[in-house]
Amino acid sequence: MDSWIDFQGKVVIVTGAASGIGRAVAQEFLNDGARVVVADMVAEAPAFEGAGEENFLYVQTNVTERDSVLHMAGQAVEKFGTVDILVNNAGINIPRLLVDEKDPNGKFELDETVWDKVTAVNFKGVFLCAQAVGRFLVEKHSGVIINMSSESGLEGSEGQSVYAATKNAVNSLTRSWAKELGKHGVRVVGVAPGIMEATGLRTYAYEEALAYTRGITVDELRAGYSKSSTTPLGRSGRLSEVAATCAFLASDKASYIHGVTLNVAGGKTRG
Ligand SMILES: NC(=O)c1ccc[n+]([C@@H]2O[C@H](COP(=O)([O-])OP(=O)(O)OC[C@H]3O[C@@H](n4cnc5c(N)ncnc54)[C@H](O)[C@@H]3O)[C@@H](O)[C@H]2O)c1
Numbered sequence: 191m192d193s194w195i196d197f198q199g200k201v202v203i204v205t206g207a208a209s210g211i212g213r214a215v216a217q218e219f220l221n222d223g224a225r226v227v228v229a230d231m232v233a234e235a236p237a238f239e240g241a242g243e244e245n246f247l248y249v250q251t252n253v254t255e256r257d258s259v260l261h262m263a264g265q266a267v268e269k270f271g272t273v274d275i276l277v278n279n280a281g282i283n284i285p286r287l288l289v290d291e292k293d294p295n296g297k298f299e300l301d302e303t304v305w306d307k308v309t310a311v312n313f314k315g316v317f318l319c320a321q322a323v324g325r326f327l328v329e330k331h332s333g334v335i336i337n338m339s340s341e342s343g344l345e346g347s348e349g350q351s352v353y354a355a356t357k358n359a360v361n362s363l364t365r366s367w368a369k370e371l372g373k374h375g376v377r378v379v380g381v382a383p384g385i386m387e388a389t390g391l392r393t394y395a396y397e398e399a400l401a402y403t404r405g406i407t408v409d410e411l412r413a414g415y416s417k418s419s420t421t422p423l424g425r426s427g428r429l430s431e432v433a434a435t436c437a438f439l440a441s442d443k444a445s446y447i448h449g450v451t452l453n454v455a456g457g458k459t460r461g
Contacts, residue, residue, distance in 0.1 A: 210389025349403025384455025
């Protein structure tokens, strides 16, 4: 039976795809017949099933640096002749409290270094990649940009204010760019995962910081991941569920979906 979704001939760029959600998204597009460009900071090209010279390119990229992003987009077009879809997925999260009354000079109070790091990747990086790739899409009058948001961007999140703020800002970019690019035949949509199965983002340092900001232990934090009081479906999301959503949104099956961010969060509505 033919696949429900087919990306034969399409070229897809996925940022931050050496790990986690991005990796699952890149694998999904490869499975669906696309040629895939992975753009990530890591030095070594990640391995994917079914990837070869003819359908895969890795470009080491720092999404926070304009020259690096322009180089990546140029490499993609040089190798495959075009670009059709961008998944703006690279992101980081460093939990911090606005005010740590227990330890104002401690490592878990928000400072400018953390603020600048998180906003550079999650917010500026999305802009730089969308602009570099958006130029090609506008010129060819077709294409799709998918911005990876987070459910926490809508509701805010205790201990993750700067992260949630960048994701709400990304939702706003999605809405505004949809208004700008729609008339050029380019769709812009967002995907907002909730609590997912563990990715590279969920390091011990991340869990320790998040637990601290919420006044609980790491074990208590972990116990909350699958609680139905937090996530009505009572389980963490699978990376493949976010990947499938991206494939659907990038496909012609979603040809009238534009300017919205879709929660893929098992019903969770609080950050
Ligand atoms: N994991 C979750 O529960 C969850 C929930 C909601 C949203 N998200 C979002 O999904 C996206 C992917 O997260 P993940 O959980 O898969 O994380 P991850 O840490 O597993 O993967 C992130 C990838 O981004 C890359 N990256 C980081 N900074 C970069 C930079 N400056 N330039 C290029 N690449 C860079 C990393 O090398 C890594 O490969 C992020 O935008 C994140 O905010 C994740």
